[in-house]
Amino acid sequence: MKFNPPPGWPAPPERWAPDSSWQPDPSWPAPPDGWPLWLPVTNDVTKTKVLEAYFDGARAALPEPPLIATTPHAIQEQAAQSHPRRVSTTSPSSSALQWRPRHRAVIVCVVVVAAIVVSAALTAVKFAGSSDVSSYTSPNTGALTSLNGPADVAITPVGDLYVVDGKNNRVFELLAGSSNQTELPFIGLNQPDGIAVTTNGDVYVSDSNNNRVLKLAGGSKTQAAVPFTGLKNPGGLAVTADGVVYVADMGNNRVLKLTPGSSAQTGVLFSNLRNPTAVAVDAAGDLFVADSGNNQVRKLTAATNTQTVLPFTVLDAPNAIAATADGDVYVTDGNDSDRVFELPAASNTQSVLPFTGLKDPGGLAVTAGRDIVVAEYGNNRVVKLSISPKHGGSFACWDGAAAAQGIVDR
Secondary structure (H helix, E strand, C coil): CEECCCCCCCCCCCCCCCCCCCCCCCCCCCCCCCCCCEECCCCCCCCCEEEHHHHHHHHHHCCCCCCCCCCHHHHHHHHHCCCHHHCCCCCCCCCEEECCCCCCCCCCCCCCCCCCCCCCCCCCCCCCCCCCCCCCCCCCCCCCCCCCCEEEEEECCCCCEEEEECCCCEEEEECCCCCCCEECCCCCCCCEEEEEECCCCCEEEEEHHHCEEEEECCCCCCCEEECCCCCCCEEEEEECCCCCEEEEEHHHCEEEEECCCCCCCEECCCCCCCCEEEEEECCCCCEEEEEHHHCEEEEEECCCCEEEECCCCCCCCEEEEEECCCCCEEEEECCCCCEEEEECCCCCCCEECCCCCCCCEEEEEECCCCEEEEEECCCCEEEEEEECCCECEEEEECCCCEECCCCCEC
16 A cells, blocks of 8 residues: 555655654544545555554544545445455454555565365365264366465365466366366456356356456356446455346445346445455245455345344454355454354354464355355365264365364264
8 A cells, every 4th residue: 555645744654664763643634525535555565554543643634434544444344345355354443453464466566376185085074072073075086286376265065166267367166076266258457356157057256356246157158248338446256046136345345246248236234334255045035145344244134134143242353255056154254263164043152263374364155064164265276164064073184184173073
């Protein structure tokens, strides 16, 4: 980010850093209405940290939200427009607001390149003392190589795996039983973020930095733009069985809907969203959204068209969401939380799933057999948790490693 001093303010030092002694003074004149204090700089790799003291001292001289970067929340939203799924901040009440590098970095970016391998046969390791944990064997026999910033995953009912390779601007398909990955023929991608796959093989991808959603019809080699308009850093996607497409329009703080055969999008009636990162739809047509800036998960019930906040607690930065046919909801939580939560249907009590060593978990998918698959950006890998409907399970990294976890009493 580049500081953009308003009239009457002296310029800060070049690439102002957290350890700089320069601080804005509350006695300086208030910026004009709408003045953007912070401007994104392409390929700026500086880790930027803004001290809370700045806001305590200068708050009275600054305009009110929603102007850009005038409060901790506004700075979070501004950063989120360029790398929304991986924006990480401390709480606004904490002593500092920090941007950590994420895969979507136009403003802030540190990239680590690594390889991910999908094991030919991942067998679940039973938990000690658990009698009803069934073994699981992955139908995938190939390898996903040279991934760089996996952003999202999708799995079909037959076990076909799709991965958004965010920093490499490509999408991979690994069919069940195949030994070869295939790069799908999307062209011109710039930071793809979300993915959804239908039962007939249509693949939808949010091309975030190009502000569009693309569709590759099953069996086709030619992409087509889905006729959403006015998108700003679109993120997570969901597609219903009858072809309705939902997208989290993160930069515009809204969720959009497009019905089959229509070119007229409609806004979904969620109120006061902040940086919505992902959406999911269950079998009843209920819509869920990860409201990252408000650290909430919301549900819009189809039958009543009413929204509620689901009883997840202590969410730090909900990144992605999945909902099962029977109403269970799963959420990846980023920032320093690095956890995956489950909220069973009709329950008010969340549980933490026993993934270990997660770093910046992103998109996730849940199979019919209750295998939870997560695109783990921070460790450049895809991980899977195999669990039975009632008790326990096993955790495996899709690089061929597997490790037993403790008993999960569910």
